Amino acid sequence: MGKAEDTKARLERAALTLFVARGVAETTTKEIAMAASVAEGTIYRYFPSKEQLALDLFLRHHQGLAGALAEAQRPAMGLRAKIEAIVRCYCEWADRDWTLFAYHLLNQHSFLIEVPDDMANPVTVVRDVISQAMKADEIPRRNVDLVAASAIGVVMQSATYKVYGRFTGDLSDHVRFFADAAWAVLSVKEK
Amino acid sequence: MGKAEDTKARLERAALTLFVARGVAETTTKEIAMAASVAEGTIYRYFPSKEQLALDLFLRHHQGLAGALAEAQRPAMGLRAKIEAIVRCYCEWADRDWTLFAYHLLNQHSFLIEVPDDMANPVTVVRDVISQAMKADEIPRRNVDLVAASAIGVVMQSATYKVYGRFTGDLSDHVRFFADAAWAVLSVKEK
DNA sequence: CATTTATAAGTGAGCGGTCACTCAATTTCA
DNA sequence: TGAAATTGAGTGACCGCTCACTTATAAATG
Numbered sequence: 380m381g382k383a384e385d386t387k388a389r390l391e392r393a394a395l396t397l398f399v400a401r402g403v404a405e406t407t408t409k410e411i412a413m414a415a416s417v418a419e420g421t422i423y424r425y426f427p428s429k430e431q432l433a434l435d436l437f438l439r440h441h442q443g444l445a446g447a448l449a450e451a452q453r454p455a456m457g458l459r460a461k462i463e464a465i466v467r468c469y470c471e472w473a474d475r476d477w478t479l480f481a482y483h484l485l486n487q488h489s490f491l492i493e494v495p496d497d498m499a500n501p502v503t504v505v506r507d508v509i510s511q512a513m514k515a516d517e518i519p520r521r522n523v524d525l526v527a528a529s530a531i532g533v534v535m536q537s538a539t540y541k542v543y544g545r546f547t548g549d550l551s552d553h554v555r556f557f558a559d560a561a562w563a564v565l566s567v568k569e570k
Numbered sequence: 571m572g573k574a575e576d577t578k579a580r581l582e583r584a585a586l587t588l589f590v591a592r593g594v595a596e597t598t599t600k601e602i603a604m605a606a607s608v609a610e611g612t613i614y615r616y617f618p619s620k621e622q623l624a625l626d627l628f629l630r631h632h633q634g635l636a637g638a639l640a641e642a643q644r645p646a647m648g649l650r651a652k653i654e655a656i657v658r659c660y661c662e663w664a665d666r667d668w669t670l671f672a673y674h675l676l677n678q679h680s681f682l683i684e685v686p687d688d689m690a691n692p693v694t695v696v697r698d699v700i701s702q703a704m705k706a707d708e709i710p711r712r713n714v715d716l717v718a719a720s721a722i723g724v725v726m727q728s729a730t731y732k733v734y735g736r737f738t739g740d741l742s743d744h745v746r747f748f749a750d751a752a753w754a755v756l757s758v759k760e761k
Numbered sequence: 762c763a764t765t766t767a768t769a770a771g772t773g774a775g776c777g778g779t780c781a782c783t784c785a786a787t788t789t790c791a
Numbered sequence: 792t793g794a795a796a797t798t799g800a801g802t803g804a805c806c807g808c809t810c811a812c813t814t815a816t817a818a819a820t821g
Contacts, residue, residue, distance in 0.1 A: 404595035418772040524737040528728040536723025546715040563754035609798040
């Protein structure tokens with residue numbers, strides 16, 4: 380790794396850690412620089428603004444995750460298998476870089492509006508899989524967005540509670556349960 | 571309503587609306603005052619700081635919701651009925667004052683650490699109900715926090731997506747589905 | 762090789778501007 | 792008329808960002 384790339388990476392990691400610990404608005408450029416062991420001005424050799432740095436970090440993970448989920452579900456046959464593939468991939472991403480994952484989770488509100496409509500999107504991947512399964516009558520036909528939200532919530536709320544420290548350990552340890560639970564949500568019979 | 575109480579209520583409502591629309595850190599005291607049609611200084615007659623105003627709003631809803639959920643589930647017999655009572659109560663609170671609800675939902679991260687341990691807590695209510703049901707062998711025994719998170723996620727993620735505008739309409743219209751889905755999550759068989 | 766030249770990377774004091782908060786003066790109203 | 796409520800210009804702290812300058816690295820030259 381070149382020296383410049385190393386500096387940039389150190390800045391990103393420092394920013395990420397502080398953003399998760401104290402929030403984006405509450406983190407100063409001076410703090411980021413200190414944590415990365417560079418001068419404040421150096422930040423601006425690599426990023427046009429603090430806001431852009433924050434957005435870069437978010438979008439990179441957002442797109443990466445969306446691509447990975449799309450790849451993961453593709454080879455799986457049938458909704459049940461696709462769900463498990465998606466859940467496994469999601470949990471692995473979370474466990475691999477928990478700080479980045481937590482940052483993405485905690486800052487959706489701020490950045491999601493800045494995501495272009497045509498950009499790969501984790502939610503869309505899930506939504507499409509569910510939509511297909513409804514068309515194929517694998518599960519009852521319902522409001523896709525509502526059902527997708529509920530299924531996604533099974534995993535995402537658990538991840539959120541891990542951020543809060545309400546429980547510990549790898550998310551990947553519970554892939555089977557998450558997949559079963561999400562499947563159960565999607566399969567709820569109409570009355 | 572006395573004049574002073576009216577002013578305080580207007581300030582709270584103005585702050586709430588702005589906090590939801592633009593975020594707490596991004597909202598200035600000048601904006602709050604303007605939206606409430608008072609001078610900036612008036613804020614400080616009723617609140618010691620902007621931060622305390624934000625915390626007050628959060629805690630009032632947090633405690634109110636916790637109390638309401640505890641009340642709602644008490645008379646219901648059996649886990650299935652308790653879940654439905656909790657879900658219904660939660661959705662009604664959301665629909666009754668959506669701005670306040672959205673504020674609470676979007677700012678958990680910032681304020682949850684400031685909630686005293688002994689304070690009534692919406693999550694604890696749900697957790698305890700599930701814990702009881704496990705003891706009574708109504709549902710499989712599992713990691714309570716994990717299962718509670720997943721069940722709660724069914725409803726909360728849907729609420730979150732409503733905040734994002736991914737779908738519209740009252741949450742209360744879907745109480746039955748949420749209850750069924752949460753129940754399904756809790757009932758997932760161990761393999 | 763040594764030496765000059767060119768470019769990239771890093772620095773930190775300081776600037777312009779914002780913002781939460783204060784307070785002396787003014788208005789409201791019982 | 793006196794206490795309570797309100798006002799808004801003013802204050803000081805802070806913060807993102809700039810920029811003139813230094814230092815490290817690489818390229819060119821003879």
